Amino acid sequence: EAGVAQSPRYKIIEKRQSVAFWCNPISGHATLYWYQQILGQGPKLLIQFQNNGVVDDSQLPKDRFSAERLKGVDSTLKIQPAKLEDSAVYLCASSLKAGYNEQFFGPGTRLTVL
Amino acid sequence: QKEVEQNSGPLSVPEGAIASLNCTYSDRGSQSFFWYRQYSGKSPELIMFIYSNGDKEDGRFTAQLNKASQYVSLLIRDSQPSDSATYLCAAGGNKLTFGTGTQLKVEL
Numbered sequence: 001e002a003g004v005a006q007s008p009r010y011k012i013i014e015k016r017q018s019v020a021f022w023c024n025p026i027s028g029h030a031t032l033y034w035y036q037q038i039l040g041q042g043p044k045l046l047i048q049f050q051n052n053g054v055v056d057d058s059q060l061p062k063d064r065f066s067a068e069r070l071k072g073v074d075s076t077l078k079i080q081p082a083k084l085e086d087s088a089v090y091l092c093a094s095s096l097k098a099g100y101n102e103q104f105f106g107p108g109t110r111l112t113v114l
Numbered sequence: 115q116k117e118v119e120q121n122s123g124p125l126s127v128p129e130g131a132i133a134s135l136n137c138t139y140s141d142r143g144s145q146s147f148f149w150y151r152q153y154s155g156k157s158p159e160l161i162m163f164i165y166s167n168g169d170k171e172d173g174r175f176t177a178q179l180n181k182a183s184q185y186v187s188l189l190i191r192d193s194q195p196s197d198s199a200t201y202l203c204a205a206g207g208n209k210l211t212f213g214t215g216t217q218l219k220v221e222l
Contacts, residue, residue, distance in 0.1 A: 042215055043158065055209075089157075101146045105150075
């Protein structure tokens, strides 16, 4: 069974530029999560999708971050414009269904904002 | 603010010893508890989950949950150098809150 796929693996941008990350969850997993992990900290949930609907985006900085999961499968997270403090690893995870919290993580995208 | 607290470590144990990792959580509504292992530069990997009070064993790993004390622990028996990693505790219901992780070092 293929795991969660993410791309790109690394990205370096200047502040005020925009960037997008892509995630494809495990086949059949209805729930998809985007996390931000700053060095030395645990993952922080940015947004949770159930199929193509948003379940929780309470910690998403909506003035600069956006995410979509249009067909209920893969998802894109965008940052526009980026700030220095956005430097982090962006992790995508999926689980079989909402409330079934065994989440499986992709390899992550390491973002550096200069 | 729902929190999950872990000692950041590092926790150093000799090879073959038992490593004990601890976690407390603030949200009494939390229903599920998870331990993830994260190697440096890698993403978290699920190793154990527990929903009910008591112990749950899986190979060399034992998870312990005490909801009255809001306390979760992970025991690793016969620790190996390959167990050296950061261990993340997570608690939640519909979504998970992660602790900052405990760095474990297993020394030869």
